Amino acid sequence: MTLKTAIKTTVKTAAVGAFLGAFSVPLVAQADVTLSTSNDPNFVLGAQVTELLTHERESLRALETDTVAQMLASFKPVPKPQPPVKVDYTRDFLADVSAASGGENWECLTQALYFEARGESVKGQFAVAEVILNRVSSPKFPNSVCAVVTQGTGKKFRCQFTYTCDGRAEVITEKAAWRRLGKIARLMMDGAPRRLTEGATHYHTKAVNPRWARAFPRTASIGVHYFYRMPRA
Known part of the structure; x- marks a missing residue:
């Protein structure tokens, strides 16, 4: 192998290595993220709760003011027990x-x-x-x-x-x-x-x-x- 050929081969190898090295970390990181979210039950549950709360919030916004007032009025406080009536027979x-x-x-x-x-x-x-x-x-x-x-x-x-x-x-x-x-x-x-x-x-x-x-x-x-x-x- 001539000196010129050896130099070309070294440069080509270095370039390929640099190209692969530039993409190796993001690809691994992307694979790790995808793997963790698809198998994490907390992540899935959190998404479901968020979706439910969003739906409830939109439903409440759709209620008319009078309807909300009627709903609140239906919840009557429990009356406090009255003290016994005291009498004296005089x-x-x-x-x-x-x-x-x-x-x-x-x-x-x-x-x-x-x-x-x-x-x-x-x-x-x-x-x-x-x-x-x-x-x-x-x-x-x-x-x-x-x-x-x-x-x-x-x-x-x-x-x-x-x-x-x-x-x-x-x-x-x-x-x-x-x-x-x-x-x-x-x-x-x-x-x-x-x-x-x-x-x-x-x-x-x-x-x-x-x-x-x-x-x-x-x-x-x-x-x-x-x-x-x-x-x-």
Whole structure:
């Protein structure tokens, strides 16, 4: 080989080596990147999450303002539990209670207390209110105060509360008593504790001795009334 030929061969070899060397690193790097992304589950999951969030964002943008407001209004906050209603069975306590009012059931309860127990002590009046509300809570009786109070009305002396079927007109003449009993009715309907009669659903004055009282457990004696609970099966 001549010197000239050897020089040409060396230059050609160097040139080829330089050309391959210039592309070897990027090709390897490109192969590494392709391999890592196609086999990395985090990369694939991230792409899916991004696509999902983009879709949700576009959907929310498409909603009208009124629709969003309606959706937000449908989520009502959970009401905070109310503190228990505290009562004291005295006239002084009732004197400090604000004037009461209410709907039909409040009026029915106030009327029942007026005609059934306005001559009783305050404690006795609360006890009669307990009986009426205990009946409302029982599946054996109607489920509203007015329905409980008027049960059997129309059949003389065969109703549940005598004043509703004794043939006499119900006339409110003692306004102060009505206002006081209205407060009791309101307190009881608002959740005052029923702790006086131990779940009683019946009562009668001590001046009488009804036959059913022999079979019913007596739970309390308050003022001029005895109180009873229905026999349990």
